[in-house]
Amino acid sequence: MEEKKDQNERQKLLEELIDLFAQGKTPFKQNLKTWPGIDKKEKEILQQVKEITDRENRKTKRYLILVTLLCVAAFGFSLYMYFSYQDPTVSYAILPGNIREVKLPYGKIWINGNSKLDLQSDSIIYLHEGEVFLKKEDGKQMVVVTPQNKVVLIQGNTNVLTRGEQYERITSLGTVKLYNDKDTMNLKYGSEFRRDSSKVYVQQLQSPEYVGNFTVGKIAFENETIGFVVNQISNLYNTKISYTILPNVVVSLIVDKKEDPAEVMKKILPAGWYVSRKKDGTLIVSTKQVGDIKE
Numbered sequence: 001m002e003e004k005k006d007q008n009e010r011q012k013l014l015e016e017l018i019d020l021f022a023q024g025k026t027p028f029k030q031n032l033k034t035w036p037g038i039d040k041k042e043k044e045i046l047q048q049v050k051e052i053t054d055r056e057n058r059k060t061k062r063y064l065i066l067v068t069l070l071c072v073a074a075f076g077f078s079l080y081m082y083f084s085y086q087d088p089t090v091s092y093a094i095l096p097g098n099i100r101e102v103k104l105p106y107g108k109i110w111i112n113g114n115s116k117l118d119l120q121s122d123s124i125i126y127l128h129e130g131e132v133f134l135k136k137e138d139g140k141q142m143v144v145v146t147p148q149n150k151v152v153l154i155q156g157n158t159n160v161l162t163r164g165e166q167y168e169r170i171t172s173l174g175t176v177k178l179y180n181d182k183d184t185m186n187l188k189y190g191s192e193f194r195r196d197s198s199k200v201y202v203q204q205l206q207s208p209e210y211v212g213n214f215t216v217g218k219i220a221f222e223n224e225t226i227g228f229v230v231n232q233i234s235n236l237y238n239t240k241i242s243y244t245i246l247p248n249v250v251v252s253l254i255v256d257k258k259e260d261p262a263e264v265m266k267k268i269l270p271a272g273w274y275v276s277r278k279k280d281g282t283l284i285v286s287t288k289q290v291g292d293i294k295e
Contacts (some may be wrong), residue, residue: 045256090119094130097238099214106139114235129159131217136174148195150179156189159212167196167228171205171212192222210254222255229253230267230285237261243285247273 094100096113106123114195125132125144135157136142146153146162148171152279156174161167170178172187180195190208194201203223205211210220219236221229226246239247239261251268262283265275274289 043160054191055288060294064217081124085231092117092119095238096235105137107134109134109142112214113238114233125214127160127162129162129164131159131212133157133159133213148180152177152179157213158187161212167194169194171208173208173213189202206252207254217258218254218256220252222252223250224249224252226268232259233264240282241265241285242282 018069036180037149053118091098092102092111093114094111094113094115098113100111102111102119103121104119109119109125110133111117112131112133115129115132117130117132118126120126120129123130123140123142125142126293127144127146130262132144134142134144134153136153138154142153144158145159146168147164148161148162148168151158151160151170154177155177156175156176158173158176159169159171159221161171170176170187172189172191172193174189178185178193179185182200185193185202187202190205191210192203192205192211194203201277205220205222207220207222210216210218211222213219214236219232229251230241230243230246233239233255236257237257240263247270249270253267255264262275264276265283265285269275269285272287274286276284276289278284
């Protein structure tokens with residue numbers, strides 16, 4: 001009986017020791033030294049357990065090393081992507097009289113002359129000064145950020161013009177949402193938002209297909225000051241227009257781009273105002289009728 005009890009106890013201890021080896025919780029050699037009277041069979045069993053445990057430990061170590069390397073590689077790649085695409089900005093500065101077309105994944109933009117903007121992330125435009133016409137196709141919304149407004153083109157086309165803090169005009173030829181420091185509004189087709197130093201208002205246009213759309217053969221002005229129209233004509237034709245003062249009136253007209261800029265100026269000036277042309281092409285606006293200047 002005592003011998004059987006002793007065998008049972010040794011069997012139990014052996015199973016506990018094997019379990020400890022398998023879990024890696026106890027050194028193999030140390031426990032063999034303290035194990036009482038190991039017979040040949042028990043030693044073979046423990047040796048097999050040791051070999052299996054060593055193999056599993058080596059596999060675990062290799063697995064941990066592999067996982068660590070993959071994590072380091074993934075982290076490095078994410079850092080590379082972050083810094084590579086953190087600010088993919090392209091800047092444009094268009095000279096007067098020129099129009100630059102830019103194809104984007106979600107549509108097209110046309111940048112008018114005398115404009116400065118930054119194009120970021122293929123769908124966000126930071127318009128610092130000048131004018132841009134947007135045509136949205138499939139995909140994401142297109143956004144224009146100006147000094148005074150954030151313009152979101154949801155569908156269709158829109159024209160955004162800014163003169164910094166002095167003047168801004170947003171013309172909707174589609175579905176446009178407008179955000180600024182005071183309001184949020186939806187602009188339907190043919191409506192136009194204006195903001196200058198003295199007032200803010202929205203008007204419905206008579207010829208929306210031409211207002212602000214400098215990409216077609218005609219361009220319309222509705223309820224604009226002569227000063228604004230003169231600046232636009234100067235840019236449109238890349239013609240210098242010189243004046244000391246201008247009449248304080250508001251005009252509306254449609255301009256054909258094929259027209260002579262001097263003839264266009266004659267249309268917008270009231271009676272008593274005249275246009276002459278210098279030899280270098282500069283147009284002179286004044287209240288004196290002097291004819292073209294030869295020198």
